[in-house]
Amino acid sequence: MMEAPLPKLAQKLGLEKDFLRTIGSVLLGLVAVNYSVFPRDPGFLKIAPNPYLLAVLIGAAQFGLAAGLWAAFLTSILVVAQGTIVRPAGAETLFPMTGLLGTIVPNFLAAVILGGLEEARRKSCRRLKEQHEELKGENLRLREQLLAVTKVKEELEQRVLGQEATVQSLYEATRSLEALEEKQVYAGILGIAERFVGANKSSLYVVDYAQDEAVLVASHGWKDRCENPARIPLLDPVIRTLVQRNEPLTVRDLVHDLDLEQAWRSLGLRSLMLVPVRERGVLLAILSVDDIPFLRLTIPTLQALCVIGELVAPAVAKAVRFAEMEAKDQIDRATELHNYRYFLEALTRELHRVARHKLQLTVLVLEIAGSEHLRRALSPKSWRIVVRAVAKMLRHDLREIDLICAGRRSGTYWVMLPLTSLEQSLKVVERLRQRVRASGKLLGLKHAKLDLWFGFATYRPYIRDAQMFIQLAEQSLELARQSETRSDPEGKPAKEAQEANVAQEDERR
Structure with missing residues (x-):
């Protein structure tokens, strides 16, 4: 309750609100120490600089030039008051306080010097704060620009990705x-x-x-x-x-x-x-x-x-069911696939696109291994089940862009693999053959192994039409059929048997 008037008075004087309280506390402390420790010479009035200079230094260093001068003024009043008590004025002395000038003047000098330094420091701090605020604003502006540039960069990246779409x-x-x-x-x-x-x-x-x-x-x-x-x-x-x-x-x-x-x-x-x-x-x-x-x-x-x-x-x-009546004649009933005629027309259209855009294309012709022997060994119903089951397996393992159709002979299938190289096509064939081999027991074929023979042809610039494409694939299938069916009496694999036959022919020559 007692401290409230001091901050108000300090604000009226244009000083900081804690000035009077701080200086008053320092001066009271100094007076108490002086009178309790040094009762014969309280205030050290004969010493220059005087200990009361401490109050001036604190006021000027903490509160600035104006506060330092006020502290020097209050300290001077206190020094004069103590000097009057210790050495009263006499009639023989015209101005008995002149001896205190050596104590009072340093107080004002210290207030001016230290207060000026504090004011300079405060101006520098204010200038640094203003620069800090300006830099914060500039930083915010640059962040907004960075965000806008980032959005533009993302948009440009999307455009680049769109342009890279081939x-x-x-x-x-x-x-x-x-x-x-x-x-x-x-x-x-x-x-x-x-x-x-x-x-x-x-x-x-x-x-x-x-x-x-x-x-x-x-x-x-x-x-x-x-x-x-x-x-x-x-x-x-x-x-x-x-x-x-x-x-x-x-x-x-x-x-x-x-x-x-x-x-x-x-x-x-x-x-x-x-x-x-x-x-x-x-x-x-x-x-x-x-x-x-x-x-x-x-x-x-x-x-x-x-x-x-x-x-x-x-x-x-x-x-939209284009040429619906024509499409009815393009379904193979045995396999529920499109028939060879549909495949020929689709290959013709695909060949034009491939030649125009210079894309890769591979055609496969697949045949159930030993289809003639297996067809005679099975009943017609069982054979149809096998043919349809193989067709479903092949269709299931192919991509959406691939096309599989039934061949002209029962047990053969034509496959068109767009955007597929020869190496990739051979991997596809191997996967299909493994799937068909593994399904033989599931179809009830106990005494016969289910497998696929295959032929292939890849697009080359000299291929003029679909018929040439199909002819090349059929020739490849014939070679594969001959290679698979040739085996020596000891049961060697077809490739080894073929190599052995070639070696025997060379020896005869």
Whole structure:
């Protein structure tokens, strides 16, 4: 309760609130020590510098110049008061306190010097604090810039990764669509458009020739619903122009054709690009790119969309049941696989893509080992079970982009392995053979071993058509069949028996 007035008084004097309390405590301590320890000469008035200089030093060092001067002033009053008590003024002395100047003056000098140093230190601290605040603000600004640069870097990395997507990865993505259901195929096509060309919003129309219109079947990127029309008549000028051009139609093409622009607006299209999807020259679907980053509106983007339209055509054809009556004659009833005719047509289409984009392709022809002997040994029903079981095992162990079909002879299978080198194909064959060998007992074949013979052919530039491809694979199978069936009486493996026969022929020569 007694300490409250002192801070208020110090603040009124323009000093720090703890000044009076600190100086008062020091002075009282000094007085108490002086009078208790040195009663004959309290205050050490004859000593210069005087012990009361300690209060001045504390005030100036802790509270600055103004506080040091106040401490010197209060100390001077105390010194004068003690000097008057010890040596009262007499009539014979004109100014008896002149002897105390040697004690008072050093107090003020110490206050000025030490207080000035403290003020300089405080100004330096304030300047350092201001610089610290400025640096904190600059640091915050740089952190914000770093965050923005990091976001730009991540976006550029995504663009680089998108540019690194090759034709091979696009091919794999489109081929995997052929194993999906109808709605999954449509959604997958729009996902491919977003992944490879950055289409934020897109739509897919499927052509319904029975109703003479293109029907909206899927959309991507729209929040509520797609703003494009649900149906577009095939006789509309936009669709007729798209059919005639056989290439993507963009908003840039509207500049020079006012009628086409009017038709575009009358349909209410939000599209920036319309990409035709064709199979054998027949328009199957229309891919509509409704929103795309401005930097992606380039010629390479249009070229990429053309490739996408070409590669997704088989998946769309399968989804919309293209040539359904023809497809009914392309199923092998014994194996429930597509037949040889379907494989020949698929290989022809695949060969064009491989030659155009310079991709790898391997064709395998697989045959159940000793099929003729095994067919005679088993009943027709058991043979059909074996053939169908082997077909299911092969189909299960292959990739989604691979194609397996039944061969022309019972017990043979044709396999097409896109994007697969010869070394990889041989590993696939070995895995399939191990699977078939292990399933012999499960099929009830106690006295016969189930195995596969195989032939292969890989794409080379001199292969002109699918028939040459198949002929090379069949020749390879014939060589493998002869090699497997040749064995010596001691039961050596086929390869060793073949080498022994070659050695015998050399000796005869």
